[in-house]
Amino acid sequence: MTSKYKPIELRPRKIKRIFFLIGCPVKGTLLNNIKIVKNYIGGEWAEAQCSGYLDIENPSTGEVIGKVPLSTPAEVNRAIDAAQSAFTEWGRMPVARRVGYLYALRNVLRENEEKISRTLAAEMGKSLPDARAEMKRTFENIEVACGMPVLQQGDKLIGSSYGIDGEVIRLPLGVFTLIAPFNFPAMAPFWFTPYALATGNTYVAKPSEQVPLTMELITECIDQIGLPWGVFNLVNGDKAAACAFIDNPKVKGVSFVGRSETCRIIAQKCAAANKRYQAMGSAKNHLVVMPDYSKLDQLIRNMSTSCYGCAGQRCMAASAIVPVGDDMYKTVCEKFISESKKIIVANPLDPKVAAESMVMGPVISAKAKKFILGMIETGLNEGATLALDGRDIKIPGCEKGHFIGPTIFTDVKPGMEIHKTEIFGPVVVILKASSLDEAIEIINEHQYANAASIYTQNGYYARKFKLEVQCGMIGVNIGIPAPVAYLPFGGMKNSMMCDIKMQSKAAIDFFTEDKIITERYWQED
Numbered sequence: 001m002t003s004k005y006k007p008i009e010l011r012p013r014k015i016k017r018i019f020f021l022i023g024c025p026v027k028g029t030l031l032n033n034i035k036i037v038k039n040y041i042g043g044e045w046a047e048a049q050c051s052g053y054l055d056i057e058n059p060s061t062g063e064v065i066g067k068v069p070l071s072t073p074a075e076v077n078r079a080i081d082a083a084q085s086a087f088t089e090w091g092r093m094p095v096a097r098r099v100g101y102l103y104a105l106r107n108v109l110r111e112n113e114e115k116i117s118r119t120l121a122a123e124m125g126k127s128l129p130d131a132r133a134e135m136k137r138t139f140e141n142i143e144v145a146c147g148m149p150v151l152q153q154g155d156k157l158i159g160s161s162y163g164i165d166g167e168v169i170r171l172p173l174g175v176f177t178l179i180a181p182f183n184f185p186a187m188a189p190f191w192f193t194p195y196a197l198a199t200g201n202t203y204v205a206k207p208s209e210q211v212p213l214t215m216e217l218i219t220e221c222i223d224q225i226g227l228p229w230g231v232f233n234l235v236n237g238d239k240a241a242a243c244a245f246i247d248n249p250k251v252k253g254v255s256f257v258g259r260s261e262t263c264r265i266i267a268q269k270c271a272a273a274n275k276r277y278q279a280m281g282s283a284k285n286h287l288v289v290m291p292d293y294s295k296l297d298q299l300i301r302n303m304s305t306s307c308y309g310c311a312g313q314r315c316m317a318a319s320a321i322v323p324v325g326d327d328m329y330k331t332v333c334e335k336f337i338s339e340s341k342k343i344i345v346a347n348p349l350d351p352k353v354a355a356e357s358m359v360m361g362p363v364i365s366a367k368a369k370k371f372i373l374g375m376i377e378t379g380l381n382e383g384a385t386l387a388l389d390g391r392d393i394k395i396p397g398c399e400k401g402h403f404i405g406p407t408i409f410t411d412v413k414p415g416m417e418i419h420k421t422e423i424f425g426p427v428v429v430i431l432k433a434s435s436l437d438e439a440i441e442i443i444n445e446h447q448y449a450n451a452a453s454i455y456t457q458n459g460y461y462a463r464k465f466k467l468e469v470q471c472g473m474i475g476v477n478i479g480i481p482a483p484v485a486y487l488p489f490g491g492m493k494n495s496m497m498c499d500i501k502m503q504s505k506a507a508i509d510f511f512t513e514d515k516i517i518t519e520r521y522w523q524e525d
């Protein structure tokens with residue numbers, strides 16, 4: 001028997017022709033040897049209609065490695081129109097065939113994994129192991145979305161009343177859009193994109209203007225899998241482009257990840273425009289250490305990765321440590337300060353550190369560095385003890401990079417600005433609690449509630465922590481844990497200003513409309 005459907009055809013491997021400029025893969029137009037990022041609209045790469053360009057900087061060296069266009073609302077609307085035109089056919093395509101494109105995408109991305117990881121490290125500054133780990137989670141989300149033929153199934157109730165059946169079907173809605181943050185240039189878009197496409201929606205993504213090269217490279221991979229015209233579109237720009245998503249009535253939903261300040265703006269605007277939205281914001285994640293915990297070496301290594309991975313610029317970075325009791329406080333302070341001094345701070349693409357597992361790169365920009373240095377000054381003024389000072393670190397050959405070394409404040413009290421604020425850099429605050437109840441209170445009084453972890457071998461403490469801590473994600477004997485793609489991801493309070501979490505089964509609720517059908521047929525006379 002022959003299949004009704006033609007097999008998915010991969011487009012010619014254009015990605016093979018990508019060449020290297022200043023150590024980073026690039027495509028498209030060059031102006032005075034500087035790469036200009038393009039938009040991908042309706043299956044075509046094109047120079048953006050834009051109001052200007054921003055420099056894309058390698059934060060390790062300060063070099064300009066490209067320019068990103070600030071797309072105008074008219075340009076964004078063109079992408080939305082393309083996605084809208086593609087919707088009817090894509091939404092009607094059998095789900096198994098839609099996910100066929102995702103299987104193909106996963107394979108093309110895997111072939112280009114190292115190239116993408118290096119671009120990510122170059123433009124964002126995270127270490128290569130961190131960039132590769134980000135790619136793994138990106139694949140994982142695609143793989144979960146490939147389960148859509150099962151995940152998108154509805155329900156049927158035979159006999160919801162006499163002679164009447166009830167049914168729930170889950171349908172795509174139309175055009176969805178993404179406004180992404182800088183810190184996960186590959187993974188953050190894949191918390192949403194594969195689920196939106198697999199459920200039958202079409203998509204327009206806007207990467208952070210600070211890190212557009214990774215998504216451009218990934219979109220080159222998307223271009224190879226032969227998706228129908230307009231199903232996936234990429235526009236570059238800043239808040240003007242982001243707001244154009246919300247202003248366009250054709251857009252059914254917006255997924256946002258970024259600072260809580262921006263999150264609130266997006267949530268309010270989407271609610272006013274009667275759009276669906278996901279709005280994930282900032283964090284201050286606490287690690288509580290109970291006095292019974294005895295695996296101290298393992299604990300300190302675990303904490304160090306959790307605090308300094310990605311130079312503390314993760315929504316799942318640990319940034320506050322709460323040892324319980326005087327003895328544990330003293331031990332953790334001593335050991336953690338000593339371990340933090342061993343962190344290798346370097347340009348992640350420096351071949352000399354390629355084999356090191358724990359390398360910490362720069363923070364994203366001069367502006368971010370200035371803010372973090374300001375927060376360290378605030379901590380000193382508030383009376384906290386600066387037990388490790390990373391302000392004056394110099395990386396030979398990277399004098400224009402935005403480096404800050406591991407920095408630790410002890411004697412921190414709840415309510416100090418350095419505790420209240422998301423510093424989003426390698427700055428850790430240590431607060432002492434006299435009991436588990438006090439540690440839980442410190443966490444629960446915080447404005448942010450993304451995640452928290454406890455280290456204990458005592459089942460009672462662990463259970464109490466899981467049940468009483470008001471955070472969206474909880475760890476037990478593990479650094480702040482970013483859930484795998486098979487589980488939902490999202491915080492509470494000011495860390496998440498919406499109802500539906502990201503990835504896994506939760507995503508299906510966001511990207512589909514439940515239609516409830518009640519039906520009765522009379523017997524023919």
Ligand code: NAD
Binds near residue numbers: 238240422450490
């Ligand atoms: P940001 O809020 O500055 O920018 C995020 C995106 O919003 C960008 O694409 C930007 O162009 C756009 N934007 C900025 N201002 C806007 C406005 N007024 N209107 C519309 N769009 C606007 O965030 P960032 O600095 O790129 O990202 C870091 C933040 O993201 C941190 O606070 C971090 O905790 C958070 N984050 C949260 C999660 C989570 O799961 N909760 C995950 C990753 C990052």
